[in-house]
Amino acid sequence: MAMHELQSSRGASRIWRLFHAIDDDGDGWIEAVTLVEVLARAGFETDDRRLAGLFGRLAERQGARLDFTAFLAVLGADSLIFERVVRGDLAVPDFASFAEEMARIFAEAAAARGGRQARYVAPLAEVNPERFGLAAVTVDGQILRLGDAGVDFSIQSICKPFNYCFALEEQAHVGLQRDAVHRWVGMEPSGRRYDAAALMEDGTDRPYNPMVNAGAIVTAALIRPGETVDERLDRVRRLWALLTGGDAPRLDTRMREAEGRAGHRNRLLARALAEAGAMPGGPSATPESVGDALGLYFGTCALALTVTEVATAAATLANGGICPLTRSRALRRRTVRDCLSMMQMSGMYDGSGEFCLRIGLPAKSGVGGGIFLVVPGLMGVCVWSPRLNAHGNSVRGVRVAELLAARYRLHAFDPPAVSADRPDPRLSLSAWRAAQTARALWAAGCGDVQTLDGLLNQQVDLGRGDYDRRTPLHLAAATGHMPVIRLLLDAGVDADPIDRWGRGPLDEAESGGHAAVVALLKAHAVRRDPRVGSAERELQPQQALDFGDDLAVAELLWAAAADDLDGLRRLVARGVPLHAADYDGRTALHLAASEGAERALDYLLAHGHPIDVRDVWGATPLDDARREHHDGTMARLIAVTRSPTDPD
Ligand code: GLU
Numbered sequence: 001m002a003m004h005e006l007q008s009s010r011g012a013s014r015i016w017r018l019f020h021a022i023d024d025d026g027d028g029w030i031e032a033v034t035l036v037e038v039l040a041r042a043g044f045e046t047d048d049r050r051l052a053g054l055f056g057r058l059a060e061r062q063g064a065r066l067d068f069t070a071f072l073a074v075l076g077a078d079s080l081i082f083e084r085v086v087r088g089d090l091a092v093p094d095f096a097s098f099a100e101e102m103a104r105i106f107a108e109a110a111a112a113r114g115g116r117q118a119r120y121v122a123p124l125a126e127v128n129p130e131r132f133g134l135a136a137v138t139v140d141g142q143i144l145r146l147g148d149a150g151v152d153f154s155i156q157s158i159c160k161p162f163n164y165c166f167a168l169e170e171q172a173h174v175g176l177q178r179d180a181v182h183r184w185v186g187m188e189p190s191g192r193r194y195d196a197a198a199l200m201e202d203g204t205d206r207p208y209n210p211m212v213n214a215g216a217i218v219t220a221a222l223i224r225p226g227e228t229v230d231e232r233l234d235r236v237r238r239l240w241a242l243l244t245g246g247d248a249p250r251l252d253t254r255m256r257e258a259e260g261r262a263g264h265r266n267r268l269l270a271r272a273l274a275e276a277g278a279m280p281g282g283p284s285a286t287p288e289s290v291g292d293a294l295g296l297y298f299g300t301c302a303l304a305l306t307v308t309e310v311a312t313a314a315a316t317l318a319n320g321g322i323c324p325l326t327r328s329r330a331l332r333r334r335t336v337r338d339c340l341s342m343m344q345m346s347g348m349y350d351g352s353g354e355f356c357l358r359i360g361l362p363a364k365s366g367v368g369g370g371i372f373l374v375v376p377g378l379m380g381v382c383v384w385s386p387r388l389n390a391h392g393n394s395v396r397g398v399r400v401a402e403l404l405a406a407r408y409r410l411h412a413f414d415p416p417a418v419s420a421d422r423p424d425p426r427l428s429l430s431a432w433r434a435a436q437t438a439r440a441l442w443a444a445g446c447g448d449v450q451t452l453d454g455l456l457n458q459q460v461d462l463g464r465g466d467y468d469r470r471t472p473l474h475l476a477a478a479t480g481h482m483p484v485i486r487l488l489l490d491a492g493v494d495a496d497p498i499d500r501w502g503r504g505p506l507d508e509a510e511s512g513g514h515a516a517v518v519a520l521l522k523a524h525a526v527r528r529d530p531r532v533g534s535a536e537r538e539l540q541p542q543q544a545l546d547f548g549d550d551l552a553v554a555e556l557l558w559a560a561a562a563d564d565l566d567g568l569r570r571l572v573a574r575g576v577p578l579h580a581a582d583y584d585g586r587t588a589l590h591l592a593a594s595e596g597a598e599r600a601l602d603y604l605l606a607h608g609h610p611i612d613v614r615d616v617w618g619a620t621p622l623d624d625a626r627r628e629h630h631d632g633t634m635a636r637l638i639a640v641t642r643s644p645t646d647p648d
Contacts, residue, residue: 043142156366245325314380360411438554444472
């Protein structure tokens with residue numbers, strides 16, 4: 001097929017945009033390895049079974065350069081996923097930044113060496129206490145692995161939420177509802193130790209919930225009661241494989257035997273349940289069925305998985321029951337919702353309440369040192385490190401959860417608006433920054449009191465500056481919008497913020513000749529001489545492209561300022577014109593020049609960004625580079641400028 005035919009079909013023109021986006025130097029060729037890197041940065045490694053075809057075709061062209069036709073051939077049927085990767089249409093669009101932050105969190109948590117590993121059975125006592133693995137898997141199957149992420153560990157109590165799911169599913173298969181399970185096990189936090197013998201005092205004599213041992217023995221009893229323990233365990237392992245999208249978990253037989261030998265307390269619990277008529281079957285439950293339930297519980301505690309597998313199972317929970325790696329439904333939605341509710345209330349032993357307040361995510365831990373967390377709709381995370389705190393939760397695991405909650409906006413009960421203190425991994429950093437500033441600045445610039453009022457109600461910080469430290473008050477003062485200025489001052493924003501050029505709103509009002517605004521600002525204690533150099537700035541008509549999508553423009557300028565190549569690629573792939581300008585006529589090239597962002601600058605120039613763009617004060621990107629003394633960007637701009645506007 002000829003190139004023009006390829007480009008004329010709609011699909012091909014979209015793919016052309018992708019090609020253009022990752023052809024950083026704009027020469028019409030892409031290294032095959034660039035595609036591998038792009039995929040890896042988005043969380044898709046070469047061992048990813050889903051992309052075996054694509055990685056196979058790329059391996060055949062190892063070391064080769066691809067033109068557009070070859071690029072199309074390599075992508076083949078996988079162009080859709082590649083498009084989502086480059087455009088950032090994935091659960092975590094900026095996976096590379098997320099991975100960097102997680103690596104920092106991992107390193108910080110590694111320093112936590114307190115606590116003691118479990119020693120009640122030899123196979124747990126023998127584990128190297130320094131083991132530390134972390135994996136995160138998103139609902140789009142992006143995978144992050146750190147440390148011992150590929151090493152098997154004993155899941156122990158992590159089996160409990162899954163056994164609960166399996167019990168619910170088994171009942172559903174035979175046409176029964178959730179009540180068939182909860183007839184035997186409660187749904188209340190126990191407020192007691194995980195191995196307490198206490199039963200609910202509401203007259204039902206049920207264990208409090210499926211996350212305590214008594215409850216887990218009951219849920220085990222509900223999984224395929226008519227079959228042998230081994231058959232039931234095989235069934236559980238097959239169900240796990242649906243959740244992880246991979247192999248069945250290994251059964252650590254030595255661990256199972258040791259659990260059985262050491263499990264006096266669990267035997268006591270099972271006997272107490274049977275005595276109270278609280279085992280499924282009630283008073284007619286046989287000693288064999290009780291023993292089998294215990295045996296199945298011990299067996300499921302002795303399953304061994306990697307944190308990557310458990311994180312994938314957690315991602316299946318985050319994804320409403322569909323495994324992100326296979327796209328097959330492993331659990332019904334209702335089952336997942338019940339399980340997550342239970343984990344939220346009771347997943348972290350007798351530290352569950354505090355964990356819920358501080359971290360705000362459903363989680364479950366086990367005595368083997370594993371902890372997994374579910375961020376509904378986003379991802380699953382699993383950490384393994386054997387040393388435990390006084391509640392029996394992995395010290396490093398809890399530390400990772402704390403750091404995650406401190407760095408990212410993930411708490412289930414955070415207010416819905418974008419918050420300034422923590423980024424949200426669901427947004428790229430530039431999109432997050434844009435979301436905080438762009439709407440307020442555009443609204444202030446055009447006198448839109450209503451929008452600002454709405455933002456204020458959402459507790460958006462209206463004093464926040466953009467990539468040039470321009471604030472809504474600067475914009476409103478420059479244009480003389482009194483109602484906006486009043487609203488901003490009433491909202492308590494700083495009356496004298498200073499932008500990149502050292503200008504405050506008072507300077508703006510003075511050079512705009514807005515006497516009433518000047519008076520109002522002075523009444524707010526802004527009393528100073530106009531900033532040096534500001535008086536001679538004359539407002540110029542805007543020449544750069546006025547693109548309709550304000551948020552996309554802000555994202556573009558933030559990405560350029562941060563020298564964020566992935567961010568620029570995402571915008572090109574989405575069809576955002578790179579030379580779009582903001583409310584001050586500022587373009588991505590201005591920002592790259594101002595911040596000395598050389599990679600971004602090269603990228604913009606290679607993608608045809610005009611160099612003679614001027615902001616509202618008449619400054620070109622070269623003027624910016626000069627003013628901020630960025631020799632690298634200055635030299636590049638001079639090299640491509642035939643007639644510099646202001647030769648030295
Ligand atoms: N096998 C352990 C028990 O039932 C698991 C305990 C746990 O991980 O909390 O005692």
